[in-house]
Amino acid sequence: MHELAVTQSILDISLRHAKEAGAKQITAINLVIGEFASIVDDSVRFYWELFTVGTIAHGSQLNFERIPGEMTCTSCKFSFHPASADFSCPNCKSEFVQITKGDEFRVDSIDVE
Amino acid sequence: MTIRVPIVENILNANDRLAEENRARLESAGVFSINIMASPGAGKTSLIEQTLPRLKNKLRVAVVDGDIATSIDADRAAQAGAQAAIQVNTGGDCHLDAVMLRGALEQLDLAEFDLLIVENVGNLVCPASFKLGTHKSVLIASIPEGDDKPYKYPGMYRGVDALVVNKIDLLPYVPFKMDYFERGVEVLNPGVVTFPLSAKTGEGIDAWIDWLIKNVNGNS
Numbered sequence A: 001m002h003e004l005a006v007t008q009s010i011l012d013i014s015l016r017h018a019k020e021a022g023a024k025q026i027t028a029i030n031l032v033i034g035e036f037a038s039i040v041d042d043s044v045r046f047y048w049e050l051f052t053v054g055t056i057a058h059g060s061q062l063n064f065e066r067i068p069g070e071m072t073c074t075s076c077k078f079s080f081h082p083a084s085a086d087f088s089c090p091n092c093k094s095e096f097v098q099i100t101k102g103d104e105f106r107v108d109s110i111d112v113e
Numbered sequence B: 001m002t003i004r005v006p007i008v009e010n011i012l013n014a015n016d017r018l019a020e021e022n023r024a025r026l027e028s029a030g031v032f033s034i035n036i037m038a039s040p041g042a043g044k045t046s047l048i049e050q051t052l053p054r055l056k057n058k059l060r061v062a063v064v065d066g067d068i069a070t071s072i073d074a075d076r077a078a079q080a081g082a083q084a085a086i087q088v089n090t091g092g093d094c095h096l097d098a099v100m101l102r103g104a105l106e107q108l109d110l111a112e113f114d115l116l117i118v119e120n121v122g123n124l125v126c127p128a129s130f131k132l133g134t135h136k137s138v139l140i141a142s143i144p145e146g147d148d149k150p151y152k153y154p155g156m157y158r159g160v161d162a163l164v165v166n167k168i169d170l171l172p173y174v175p176f177k178m179d180y181f182e183r184g185v186e187v188l189n190p191g192v193v194t195f196p197l198s199a200k201t202g203e204g205i206d207a208w209i210d211w212l213i214k215n216v217n218g219n220s
């Protein structure tokens, strides 16, 4: 729901780093987004097309690396995807589990010329 | 030739930095602040209405109300006795962000207040991502929403410092498995302080008020 603000931030970060690197053109943005970040890729792409007009990021490609959510059982160390509406460990049925992946939300790198 | 420039920067970094500035501004004025988040209709404004009269003559309270378009909630807060009630219209956005809170703080003489209550826009997803700079985040869950909400909105349940379970007066009328709900909460946010209450009847409110006053006085 907040893809507009997110897209603007991605562009700000990318342009700032491209400038620091003395780049003439940004060709790709490499994003790492965890499952819990609740961002719709297509909406970000849509805003990206609009926002990049007139910048050195125009025409660049947005690459989304999606990190699936992961829970890890603190009893038996088994890791699993929290797909069901029940957070217990599928291996040992323990209810002591923690979220270990899925929060990622960053610009990892940009490709420039 | 194409080269790869490593960045590794959190996408909402700019918001986070502004949130830190808001925090610094609140701290230097000695104001304790909370960010109340919940789905639409969970009872954010109702809890604020119950809270304000109970803090009368104890704490000086300002309320900032995030709303997509109207000033209904800020009007209710002013009516209930807030010394200041500021409406922030998000212009369609589904959450408050640090820029919006900064705009609201600029309208307040912060030295005049002990407590700032921020009512975020009714939404169980987006507000969790946008830090405001407040000291504590409070989530209100309400009984009619159903007992599966921790499982469906883990992001919101994980980030909060206190959980209010509102509308307990409706427990006899709606199916709500409290142990299923609590188990989800416990996984996502172990040991989070929880206040089951009714903003309608006032049941359970005292513990919430005690927690607020203790936090304002800095001995939580």
Ligand SMILES: Nc1nc2c(ncn2[C@@H]2O[C@H](COP(=O)(O)OP(=O)(O)OP(=O)(O)O)[C@@H](O)[C@H]2O)c(=O)[nH]1
Pocket (backbone or CB within 6 Å): B038, B039, B040, B041, B042, B043, B044, B045, B046, B047, B073, B121, B122, B123, B166, B167, B168, B169, B170, B197, B198, B199, B200, B201
């Ligand atoms: N039965 C019952 N109803 C409640 C309780 N708390 C709030 N309500 C009712 O729930 C409805 C929504 O309450 P609000 O306080 O406006 O909810 P809100 O979270 O501020 O809503 P938005 O700001 O629109 O997202 C109102 O009709 C309230 O009277 C409660 O403890 N019990």
Ligand SMILES: [Mg+2]
Pocket (backbone or CB within 6 Å): B044, B045, B046, B073, B119
């Ligand atoms: Mg409200």
Ligand SMILES: [Zn+2]
Pocket (backbone or CB within 6 Å): A073, A074, A075, A076, A077, A078, A089, A090, A091, A092, A093, A094
């Ligand atoms: Zn296990």
